[in-house]
Amino acid sequence: MAEIRVPTLGESVTEATVATWFKKPGDAVAVDEMLCELETDKVTVEVPSSVAGVLDEIVAKEGETVSVDALLATVREGAEAAAPKPEAKPAAGEAPAKGGETVDVMVPALGESVSEATVSTWFKKPGDTVAADEMLCELETDKVSVEVPSPAAGVLSEILADAGATVQAGGKLAVIASGEGAAAAPAPKAAPAEAPAAGTSASRDIEHAPSARKLMEEKGLKPGQVEGTGKDGRIMKEDVLRGPAAKPAAAPAPEPASVPRAPVPAEDASREERVKMTRLRQTIARRLKDSQNTAAMLTTYNEVDMSGVMGLRSEYKDLFEKKHGVKLGFMSFFVKACCHALFEVPEVNAEIDGTDIVYKNYVHMGVAVGTPSGLVVPVLRDAHQMGFAAIEKKIAELGVRARDGKLSMAEMQGGSFTISNGGVYGSLMSSPILNPPQSGILGMHKIQDRPVAEKGQVVIRPMMYLALSYDHRIVDGKGAVTFLVRVKEALEDPRRLLMDL
Incomplete structure (x- = not known):
């Protein structure tokens, strides 16, 4: 049992x-x-x-x-x-391949807390021959892209979820005819007779979520007034919270925006392009806004003289690369400096869980990376135990995987603090937004030569502005300023990191 x-x-x-x-x-x-x-x-x-x-x-x-x-x-x-498995039956009007069998292509596990994805691209079409482990299609979730390989060699006989369709984890994507006679299997065409079946499926009674039914009763809404985003149009609690769906007169209504779009003159409309937001971009937008709405976010600033780091890097970068096979960048100094400061000011590395504060005796450092699809934050686990070489190698590896869309869900979860480097794009100063449920994020910026006063003299130094955004519900001003000062001290005199000062 x-x-x-x-x-x-x-x-x-x-x-x-x-x-x-x-x-x-x-x-x-x-x-x-x-x-x-x-x-x-x-x-x-x-x-x-x-x-x-x-x-x-x-x-x-x-x-x-x-x-x-x-x-x-x-x-x-x-x-x-x-x-017998129901899906193993051949499609209507199709005879099974002689001496062969059909193999279902299923949606793989999408990661913790991710239950659905959008079919982004099909690399094959019905009738195409496929090899085992050859990529069939690409799925896009609100966090990562997932490639789906063929579970067997054969012929792609049917695609059940077209590009743009939303599929559930464990759902069925396609059918492959494998074994003898697979090469001769005809490519099935979409039969008009299937259209009524789809209509029947859409019109049948759907069991909406219990919490959604209760909330609709409280608000006096009927199922027809709410657009369901669950399986088969099932109404979820969040659908009811969004409010009644707008009923289009003739054409489907556009996605609701936070600010109503003003009428656009015809001559301007012809020069515009409307592109649907990717699930990743929608999630980024939602999470950043939720962060502003939930946390009591405040930002404190300081500036750091990068002469010490730049001098040390210039002196040892060739030996470092020769021994470790990776270049010595600035990020490893910031990661080490932040780890040092987080253990002195532990509330910046903590998070709020209900009415509890969870203090973490480790540092899982998130490093924000810009990709063509949007911002992602891969995590360096136990960064406080890593040396400079290990940090540089891991950041380089994660950066390449992020740009190629190959990051796994596990590599982007569990961060306790985040560093965001806007300086690579030329940003001089900004206020980074917290990455919930974390309580702190450090913003790095452009290194710029500026005149500063030093021992009564005006000198030119390579300066960088630092910005720490923090959740004031858990981090007091004293702790935030202390943290940023400790980071500044460690960067201006990197020897302090070796002495644990």
């Missing part, structure tokens, strides 16, 4: 509501077939079956609140539980 339990729900999420059961006791289930859907205050999570068999008992009913690792159901395994 296999137990189906509540999976990890994401950072700082400990419980969920059972929204919908897709199976009932006695139903046959296949491995990875979706059993139920859980709803948290942030995302919707689908729970797959870990084994093939028969759903024996449902322990947590719809509407119940369950905690992480709680028992949801049991699945009975064994010969009597074996049942």
Whole structure:
């Protein structure tokens, strides 16, 4: 007997509501077939079956609140539980390939707290021959891009999710005909007869999320007044919070904007281009605005004389590169200086969880990286234990992976503090926005020669403005200023890092 339990729900999420059961006791289930859907205050999570068999008992009913690792159901395994997989049937009007079989292409695991993705690009079309592990399509989530390889060699016989479609984790993307006769399998064409089926699917009764139904009752709304973004148009709690959907008169209405768009003259409209925001850009926009709305954000500034770092770097950069195979940059100095300061001012490395403050005895340093798709923040785990060479190598590796869209979810989660370097783009001064739930972010800026007073004399020094944005709910002004001064001292005299001063 296999137990189906509540999976990890994401950072700082400990419980969920059972929204919908897709199976009932006695139903046959296949491995990875979706059993139920859980709803948290942030995302919707689908729970797959870990084994093939028969759903024996449902322990947590719809509407119940369950905690992480709680028992949801049991699945009975064994010969009597074996049942053919529904998806293994050939498409309507199609004969199975002689001596071959069909293989389903499924949406892979998308990462913690990510339950859906958008099909970005198909590299193959129906009828194309594919090799095992050859890339079929690319999925785009609100954080990373995921390439989907072919699970078997054969012919791509059917695409079930076209480019632009939203798919759920564990959902079905395509079908591959493999084995003998696969090369002769005809490319299926979209039959007009399938259109009514789609209409039937859209018009059937949909079980909306319990929390959404309750909220609609409280607001006096009907399902037809709210646009559902869940599976098959299912209405989620966040859909109700967004308010009633605008009903278009003839054409679909554009995405609602924060400020209504003024009428555009016809001669100007022809010179404009409207492009839908990527999921990554939508998430960046939402998270940055949420940060401003949630945290009591404040920024303190200072400036640092970079002569010490630049002199040390100039003296040892050739030996450093020869020994370690990587260039000595500025970022490793800032990472080490911040780690040093974070242990002296631990509240800058902490976070708020409800009514608790979580102090961290480690530093997972996030380093903001600009990519063609938007800003991402890969994390250097246990940066306080890394040397200069290890930091430079890891930053270089993560930077390349970020620009290529190859970062995994794990590489962008769990950061405790962030450094953002706007100086590479020429920024002289800015106020960085916090990366929730972190309580601090350091902004680096352009190094510029400026006249400064030194021992009663005006001298020219390479100066950089530093900006620390912090959450005033947990970090007081004294702590923020102390942190920034410690960073300044360590950079102006790098020997302090060796002496732990």
